[in-house]
Amino acid sequence: AQSVTQLGSHVSVSEGALVLLRCNYSSSVPPYLFWYVQYPNQGLQLLLKYTSAATLVKGINGFEAEFKKSETSFHLTKPSAHMSDAAEYFCAVGYSSASKIIFGSGTRLSIRP
Amino acid sequence: EAQVTQNPRYLITVTGKKLTVTCSQNMNHEYMSWYRQDPGLGLRQIYYSMNVEVTDKGDVPEGYKVSRKEKRNFPLILESPSPNQTSLYFCASSPGQANFGDQPQHFGDGTRLSIL
Numbered sequence: 767a768q769s770v771t772q773l774g775s776h777v778s779v780s781e782g783a784l785v786l787l788r789c790n791y792s793s794s795v796p797p798y799l800f801w802y803v804q805y806p807n808q809g810l811q812l813l814l815k816y817t818s819a820a821t822l823v824k825g826i827n828g829f830e831a832e833f834k835k836s837e838t839s840f841h842l843t844k845p846s847a848h849m850s851d852a853a854e855y856f857c858a859v860g861y862s863s864a865s866k867i868i869f870g871s872g873t874r875l876s877i878r879p
Numbered sequence: 880e881a882q883v884t885q886n887p888r889y890l891i892t893v894t895g896k897k898l899t900v901t902c903s904q905n906m907n908h909e910y911m912s913w914y915r916q917d918p919g920l921g922l923r924q925i926y927y928s929m930n931v932e933v934t935d936k937g938d939v940p941e942g943y944k945v946s947r948k949e950k951r952n953f954p955l956i957l958e959s960p961s962p963n964q965t966s967l968y969f970c971a972s973s974p975g976q977a978n979f980g981d982q983p984q985h986f987g988d989g990t991r992l993s994i995l
Contacts, residue, residue, distance in 0.1 A: 775919065800983060809883070809969055809986030810922075856921060860982075865929065866912070866937060867984065871921040 768793050770859050772870035780878045785829075785844040787873050789857030792838065798860040799840040800867070801831055805853045813855075816840060827851070852877045881906045885970050885987035892960060893995050900955045900990050902970035909975040911953040912937070912984070913945065915966040922969065928953055960994045967991050 773788040791797055798817050802810040814825025821833045827850075831842045840857060857870040883904045892898055904911065912927040914937075924937030928947040942964055944956040953972075957964060968991075971984040 772921075807988070809988045810971075810984075811986070812983040815983055865935070866924050866927060869914075869922040871919055 768797070768859060768861065768868055770857050770868050770870040772855075772857050772873050774873055775871065776874045776876065778876040778878060779847050781849055782846050785842070785847045785851065785875065787842040787855050787857075787875065789831075789840045789842065789870060790838055791840065791857075791859045793859065793861075795861060796835075799831075799833060800858040800860070801825065801829070801840075801842050802856045802858060802869075803827075803853050804856065804872075810856060813842070847875075847877050849877050849879070851875060881985065883970055883972055883985050883987040885968075885990050887990060888988065889991050891993040891995065894961055895959050898957050898960060898992075900957075900968060900970075900992070902953045902955065902987060903951050904953075904970075904972040904985070905951065906972060906974075906985065907950065908972035908985070909950070910982075911947065911970065911972045913943070913953070913955045914969045914971065915939065916969060916989075917966050925955070925968075957992075960992075962994050965992060965994045 769792045771790045800815045801813040804810045814823045816823045816833045824830045829844045854872050854874045856872050858867045860867040886901045909930045913925040914922040923939045926945040928934045970987045973982040973984045
């Protein structure tokens with residue numbers, strides 16, 4: 767069965783430091799991949815999505831993610847963290863033959879002043 | 880403004896008292912879905928609907944019902960709520976069936992249910 771694994775339920779970085787949130791998927795067919803962000807008391811918002819056009823995907827708020835087929839990974843990065851980036855981040859995978867999107871368990875990002 | 884609207888945002892109720900959480904979208908989307916979010920478990924799909932009068936079970940459908948009589952509305956019904964249904968619930972929608980897998984979903988702001 768397809769699944770999504772996010773390594774680290776909580777990541778803490780200093781303001782200005784690199785943000786790296788990890789996501790691995792299990793799949794025998796090419797997936798569509800998404801990163802969503804959830805701010806407190808809000809629903810999920812799309813950060814970026816991968817649909818095979820390019821392996822490096824740029825999203826909103828300075829985030830980007832790179833699809834690596836050989837590693838079945840889709841890690842999210844941002845060069846310099848801001849306090850406003852503190853939120854929960856979800857990786858998700860979809861398939862054209864399926865009727866749902868599978869979400870990872872989420873990673874809470876904290877930013878230290 | 881394109882949006883998915885859920886009501887209520889917060890509800891505290893007691894075991895066995897039927898409740899309905901409404902969901903409405905104004906984007907003419909065909910696909911709608913309900914999720915529950917629990918700590919450490921991410922989002923788990925409860926039910927989804929591909930179009931009017933077409934609904935199907937997700938991963939955790941027990942104890943829930945849905946209906947899709949109109950394209951814009953997709954209410955979630957708990958006929959006899961129990962404490963293990965205490966959770967944060969999200970409704971989401973996306974454009975349609977074709978190439979569903981590459982369509983991002985639009986989420987409501989969530990409904991926090993507490994069943995005592």
